[in-house]
Amino acid sequence: MIWDWNIVKDVFPLIFRAMWLTLGLTLACYAVSLVLGIIWTLLRRAPWAWFRWTVNGVLEFIRSTPPLVQLYFLFYAWPLVPHVGVTLSPIAAAIIGLGVHYSTYTSEVYRSGIDAVDKGQWEAALALNFSRARTWTKVILPQAIPPIIPMLGNYLIIMFKEIPTTASIGVMGMMLTAKMYGAQHWVYLEPFTIVAFFFLLLSYPSSLFVQWLEKKMNRRFDKNEVLHEAKQKGVVV
Amino acid sequence: MTRPMVSYKNVRKSFGQIEVLKGVNLEIGEGEKVALIGPSGSGKTTLIRMLMTLEQPTSGVIEVDGTPLWHMEVNKKLVPANEKHLRNVRKNIGMVFQHFNLFPHMTVLENCTVAPIHVLGLSKKEARERAVEMLEKVKLGDKLDVYPSQLSGGQKQRVAMARALVMRPKVMLFDEVTSALDPELVGEVLEVIRELAHEGKMTMILVTHEMEFARDVADRIVFLDNGYIVEEGPPEQIFEYSSNERLKRFLSRFRLHSVYPLTTRSV
Numbered sequence: 001m002i003w004d005w006n007i008v009k010d011v012f013p014l015i016f017r018a019m020w021l022t023l024g025l026t027l028a029c030y031a032v033s034l035v036l037g038i039i040w041t042l043l044r045r046a047p048w049a050w051f052r053w054t055v056n057g058v059l060e061f062i063r064s065t066p067p068l069v070q071l072y073f074l075f076y077a078w079p080l081v082p083h084v085g086v087t088l089s090p091i092a093a094a095i096i097g098l099g100v101h102y103s104t105y106t107s108e109v110y111r112s113g114i115d116a117v118d119k120g121q122w123e124a125a126l127a128l129n130f131s132r133a134r135t136w137t138k139v140i141l142p143q144a145i146p147p148i149i150p151m152l153g154n155y156l157i158i159m160f161k162e163i164p165t166t167a168s169i170g171v172m173g174m175m176l177t178a179k180m181y182g183a184q185h186w187v188y189l190e191p192f193t194i195v196a197f198f199f200l201l202l203s204y205p206s207s208l209f210v211q212w213l214e215k216k217m218n219r220r221f222d223k224n225e226v227l228h229e230a231k232q233k234g235v236v237v
Numbered sequence: 238m239t240r241p242m243v244s245y246k247n248v249r250k251s252f253g254q255i256e257v258l259k260g261v262n263l264e265i266g267e268g269e270k271v272a273l274i275g276p277s278g279s280g281k282t283t284l285i286r287m288l289m290t291l292e293q294p295t296s297g298v299i300e301v302d303g304t305p306l307w308h309m310e311v312n313k314k315l316v317p318a319n320e321k322h323l324r325n326v327r328k329n330i331g332m333v334f335q336h337f338n339l340f341p342h343m344t345v346l347e348n349c350t351v352a353p354i355h356v357l358g359l360s361k362k363e364a365r366e367r368a369v370e371m372l373e374k375v376k377l378g379d380k381l382d383v384y385p386s387q388l389s390g391g392q393k394q395r396v397a398m399a400r401a402l403v404m405r406p407k408v409m410l411f412d413e414v415t416s417a418l419d420p421e422l423v424g425e426v427l428e429v430i431r432e433l434a435h436e437g438k439m440t441m442i443l444v445t446h447e448m449e450f451a452r453d454v455a456d457r458i459v460f461l462d463n464g465y466i467v468e469e470g471p472p473e474q475i476f477e478y479s480s481n482e483r484l485k486r487f488l489s490r491f492r493l494h495s496v497y498p499l500t501t502r503s504v
Contacts, residue, residue: 120338127289127332128352128404129324138351142342 007190011181015194018177023202025094025173026160032099033159034152037106041114042136044107063104068165071097075169094166102159109151113144150214157206161199174198239266241300242440243288243408248297250283257283259464260297267407270434270441272451275461276487281444284461285410288442289332290323301326302407328356331406335413337393339385339400345372346381349400357404364403371399375429391422395429402433409433411443423447430454448491452476460484 043055062070074097079087088096117140125135164175178191243265250258258280265271273281286292287299290306298315299306308315309322318326340348349368353359359367372378375395385393394414401409411430415423427450434441434454445451451458451472458475460468460483468481479485 118338120334120336121340123289123291124334124338124340126291126327127330127334127401129327129356130352131324131356132320134355138355139340143340 004187004190007185007187008194011178011191012194014177014181015174015191015198018172018174019198021171022160022163022173022175025091025166025171026156026163028095029098029102029159029163030156032095033102033106033155036100036103038110040103040107041110044111059104059107062101067098067101067162068168070101071165071169090166090170093169094163094171098159098162098166102155105155106152109148109155110144112151113148114140116147117143147217150210150217153206153210153213157203157210160203160206164195239268241265242267242269242302243442244300245284246298246300248284248287248299249295250280250287250292251295256295257464258294261461261464261466263459263466263469265440265442268438268440269457270455271443271457271459272455273442273444273459273461274446274448274451274487275467278463279461280464281461282412285332285412285442285444288408289330289410290327301329328404329407330410331401331404331408332410332412333394333397333401333414335416337385337390337397337417339393339397341385344382344384345377345388345396348385348396349403352400353403367403368399371402372396374402374432375399376425389422390418391425394418394426398426398429398433406439408440408442411441411445413444413446415445415447446491448476448488460487462487 040055040059044052044059046052046055071093074088075090075093078093079085121139121143122135125139130139163173167173167176167179170176174195178188178195181191182188241264243263245261245263248258248261249256257278261280261284263284273284275281283292287294288301288306293307298308304326305315305318306323306326307318309318310316340351343351346365346368349372350361350364353364353367354361357364369378369381372381375398377392377395377399380388380392380396385396388396398414414430415426418426427447430441430443431450431454433439441454443451443455453472455472457469458472459466460475460481462483468475468479468484470479475484476488
């Protein structure tokens, strides 16, 4: 088997077009996981023990099951469940499946950020008579989120690389496009190489970006650094 | 005494098996300045934390300006207070903490305007005016747009005071506000509290280890030991004429401190 540039010319536009679907799907799944993650985190702090256990149980179940199994279940098995079953399009199943799966991880990240906020901050908010909602939105989350942004960014990259599993339920992303092309023309080397190339092209700069973000956030939260900057600006002497 | 602003009626508090307050009765009048002194673990901080609703008493009743704090009246019976009742009574109380607890993501000015805007519902302009006035009072009018991490401990504590004052509480609680400060910064914080005390109107409860300061500022000293109020009275009585053995032993440690201030302060 040898590399054939004519095949590359033929298949490249197809995969390039499919890349947009893969990217869009990544962002949609990621948005679901970010929003749902914080909801899980708040539910896990509910005042009733039985409720917390239930939520934790559900999360543990989702986290311990492979995403591929969850996708199959949502797409093939869910429509057959009586009363509550719904038929989902491949894309809807992919967004729900991966979004929910990764929300269990982002929930863990949010939790670590919230736990890192000093207990005194809660007390100060209470002493100033903040409502519960304001305590979260004005005091706790603005301190909990910035330090965990790099960790959340890592999950974006990990999730991006998980998107090809959605080919198994028929999402026409880069992976399935390459596979179908291969099946039609009996060539696989060029299509899959191009797919790999696209993933590399997109993930590597993203991971560099996350590293940069991490450095920036660490600096922001290093008080000595802040003080140093302030001294240079002449705010303190 | 003027009308009571705060009263503790047979208040007890346990943490697990340990009872830290064993039935405290205390009445504090409107505008009165009371200093709580006593060895660590005597329950003085717990006493004011319950007033700030940070800890719930195990039994007994605390009243603020005639209203029960942890209880509310339903059909003439006292039942445990709900969140709404707590928020309603809590607005009368402000607190300054040992470790400042400033909001690190907000500037000095924002620290002092966030609660007036979002809790009291003031406009941004009103909140700013109020905050600037208070920050000038604590002599930080030139630090409005600075972040807490750029301030010294003494400055942080003065911001914390301004932040509590803008809420205009009837009762201000000071929880060992100089204990986390470097010795040379203690003076500037005490000076602000002293000025506040001399203005007169506000009821103030101070938990402190600064005996000279307590003597100077307080109308009444309350000495707690081992979960009980052992002795209370005007400063001269407590510091000069008391014959209580436990109080004398406690105070003698501080006389020692003033002889060797630098070596013993960090202990």
